[in-house]
Amino acid sequence: MAISTEKLSSILQNFVTSTNDVEGAALVTPDGLPLAASIPGGMDEERVSAMSAAMLSLGERIGSELARGSVDRIFVEGEKGYGVLTSCGEDAVFLVLANQSAKQGLLMLEIKRTLSELKLLLA
Amino acid sequence: MEIMRLVVTGPVGAGKSTFIRSVSEIEVVDTDRQATDETLLLKKRTTVAFDFGRLQFGPDMALHLYGTPGQSRFDFMWDILIHKAHAYILLVAAHRPGEFRYARRILTFMNQRSSVPMIIGLTHVDHPNAWEPANVGVALGYPNPFECPPIINVNATEAASVAQAIIKLIEHSTCECLV
Numbered sequence: 001m002a003i004s005t006e007k008l009s010s011i012l013q014n015f016v017t018s019t020n021d022v023e024g025a026a027l028v029t030p031d032g033l034p035l036a037a038s039i040p041g042g043m044d045e046e047r048v049s050a051m052s053a054a055m056l057s058l059g060e061r062i063g064s065e066l067a068r069g070s071v072d073r074i075f076v077e078g079e080k081g082y083g084v085l086t087s088c089g090e091d092a093v094f095l096v097l098a099n100q101s102a103k104q105g106l107l108m109l110e111i112k113r114t115l116s117e118l119k120l121l122l123a
Numbered sequence: 124m125e126i127m128r129l130v131v132t133g134p135v136g137a138g139k140s141t142f143i144r145s146v147s148e149i150e151v152v153d154t155d156r157q158a159t160d161e162t163l164l165l166k167k168r169t170t171v172a173f174d175f176g177r178l179q180f181g182p183d184m185a186l187h188l189y190g191t192p193g194q195s196r197f198d199f200m201w202d203i204l205i206h207k208a209h210a211y212i213l214l215v216a217a218h219r220p221g222e223f224r225y226a227r228r229i230l231t232f233m234n235q236r237s238s239v240p241m242i243i244g245l246t247h248v249d250h251p252n253a254w255e256p257a258n259v260g261v262a263l264g265y266p267n268p269f270e271c272p273p274i275i276n277v278n279a280t281e282a283a284s285v286a287q288a289i290i291k292l293i294e295h296s297t298c299e300c301l302v
Binding site (some may be wrong): 028029031032033046047049050051053054055057058059065 | 152153154156157158160162168171172192194196197199200302
């Protein structure tokens, strides 16, 4: 069955609007091309995609080379919020942008839930 | 111990990752991922962050080799890497003239951010459709051969040939420093 971009987009949009303090989300290929995105205006989808892929691949490399085991997520904590990268099966990378008031535990749970929805569509 | 950082850049499939793998003394840190774009026409996997290799050069100099991704969507990596580079080599496949314009774009990108010495390495020169070095120089925006950076042939799969290219790059960068 073909992958439905509309469904992917609607899951992302749903996630962004229904989760408190989440500002954007994107699903990209491991080589950095956009699959679906719901990101703040002013951010370039292509650039966001490439950066997500580069960061996750480096993080995974750190996990294996520096013996940290398989990587669950890459967590970027900035003054103005968070960027969280998780791999979504073999064929996709999931990026979430949240502001600084996001509750980390809740955010991780919501990401996990959304990941399982996305994986169903990509399988 | 002096550390010299060399950046290897160029279009997709020019041989950047191969170049570094051929000479690195450590196991190369690569960030290859399955390609899903037009890269697939050339190869299955592609670099998404950078390649890193190391080479001891004489008793008191270590070379750190950084390979960039080829696709322009990763130009933030080009930017990060070139800012720390002491010199760079632009690899171009001599038999794919369709990519020269793109290679020139990379060249402009790098030269806007850095004025470190550079050389041009031509790969795939054994191909029957390969262009002559001087013509590639013109295509890359150097109509005057006296203003053109050194152009050399490289076989990225062969350690000796890659080593030659690196020696040339270091010679070029040390003589530019003297001028």
